[in-house]
Amino acid sequence: MKGKILSILRRKKEIVSGEDLSFDLGISRVSVWKHIRKLRELGYDIEATSGGYCFVSSPDALFPWEFPERKGKIHFFQETESTMDKARELSRKDCPDFTVVVAETQNRGRGRLKRTWLSEKGGLYFTVVLRPDIPPIFSFRVNFAASLVLAKLLRKMFSIEAGVKWPNDILVNDCKISGMLSEMEAEGEIVSFINIGIGLNVNNNPTPKEQRATSLKQLLGHAVGRREILAGFLDGLEKTLESNSPGHNLDHIGLDHIIGEWKEYTVTLGRMVKIVTTSETFHGKAIDVDENGALVIETEDGAIQKVVYGDCFH
Numbered sequence: 073m074k075g076k077i078l079s080i081l082r083r084k085k086e087i088v089s090g091e092d093l094s095f096d097l098g099i100s101r102v103s104v105w106k107h108i109r110k111l112r113e114l115g116y117d118i119e120a121t122s123g124g125y126c127f128v129s130s131p132d133a134l135f136p137w138e139f140p141e142r143k144g145k146i147h148f149f150q151e152t153e154s155t156m157d158k159a160r161e162l163s164r165k166d167c168p169d170f171t172v173v174v175a176e177t178q179n180r181g182r183g184r185l186k187r188t189w190l191s192e193k194g195g196l197y198f199t200v201v202l203r204p205d206i207p208p209i210f211s212f213r214v215n216f217a218a219s220l221v222l223a224k225l226l227r228k229m230f231s232i233e234a235g236v237k238w239p240n241d242i243l244v245n246d247c248k249i250s251g252m253l254s255e256m257e258a259e260g261e262i263v264s265f266i267n268i269g270i271g272l273n274v275n276n277n278p279t280p281k282e283q284r285a286t287s288l289k290q291l292l293g294h295a296v297g298r299r300e301i302l303a304g305f306l307d308g309l310e311k312t313l314e315s316n317s318p319g320h321n322l323d324h325i326g327l328d329h330i331i332g333e334w335k336e337y338t339v340t341l342g343r344m345v346k347i348v349t350t351s352e353t354f355h356g357k358a359i360d361v362d363e364n365g366a367l368v369i370e371t372e373d374g375a376i377q378k379v380v381y382g383d384c385f386h
């Protein structure tokens with residue numbers, strides 16, 4: 073109902089009487105008033121005059137009704153432990169493809185390699201549940217697709233030099249602006265779900281603890297809307313996954329060209345890097361990403377090493 077009220081008020085751009093709203097929506101005037109009061113509590117600026125209601129402005133909100141085209145698929149939390157946990161619960165209960173869990177803050181945000189992800193207000197923290205038609209061993213392609221879609225979107229929306237750092241971070245001017253965590257479950261040869269969790273520094277100020285991190289607000293000098301970023305990312309990812317699904321061409325597994333395209337946007341290749349895996353640490357030059365998403369390193373003694381899972385420091 074809140075979405076419908078907002079849509080009428082935004083469309084009319086003038087005072088709408090309580091009577092008209094109540095008639096259009098089929099609810100009582102008291103009920104209209106209660107919804108408007110709640111919207112105002114949530115930060116919407118709606119003027120109430122003797123003639124009715126007038127929409128003034130919205131907060132930078134990620135409430136489900138702000139995504140009317142994704143009805144029933146956006147789960148919003150003011151605060152949660154981690155959107156990954158909520159998304160996993162929903163996935164195991166058969167929620168549909170492109171279900172999204174988004175939180176204003178997380179008190180146990182998780183990063184890769186068991187790190188903590190600080191989740192201050194103003195950032196964008198969400199997990200999207202995907203059910204792609206791709207064999208489990210190729211699920212890494214979905215992660216590469218997601219980071220590529222986000223980097224391209226940030227470039228387009230804000231004219232910034234967003235690049236991808238292997239495997240799925242996004243950097244601007246060598247500072248991290250976004251990280252991605254992915255969890256997959258499969259039943260035999262079928263992917264049950266791939267949950268992609270993204271933390272993007274938008275209007276928050278990364279703390280000094282988060283070394284070499286930046287946010288959109290710090291880069292641009294002003295706050296930006298998170299709703300448009302989330303909507304743009306979901307639309308972009310949906311398009312990429314749809315147009316690359318194997319259904320379109322039976323010779324393909326799906327997302328066949330994604331690594332190639334990802335390489336056009338990477339800031340890792342050609343760099344001297346330090347690699348930390350669970351078993352070793354070494355230095356070398358990042359020379360390629362192979363068809364399995366592994367980072368190919370030429371070490372100082374000229375040997376070639378492939379890294380499938382680990383940390384890469386530029």
Ligand code: BTN
Nearest residue numbers: 154181182183184251252269271
């Ligand atoms: C990393 O760079 O280490 C990955 C960070 C991933 C953070 C996001 S925020 C939304 C989702 N929920 C989490 O707990 N983690 C991911």
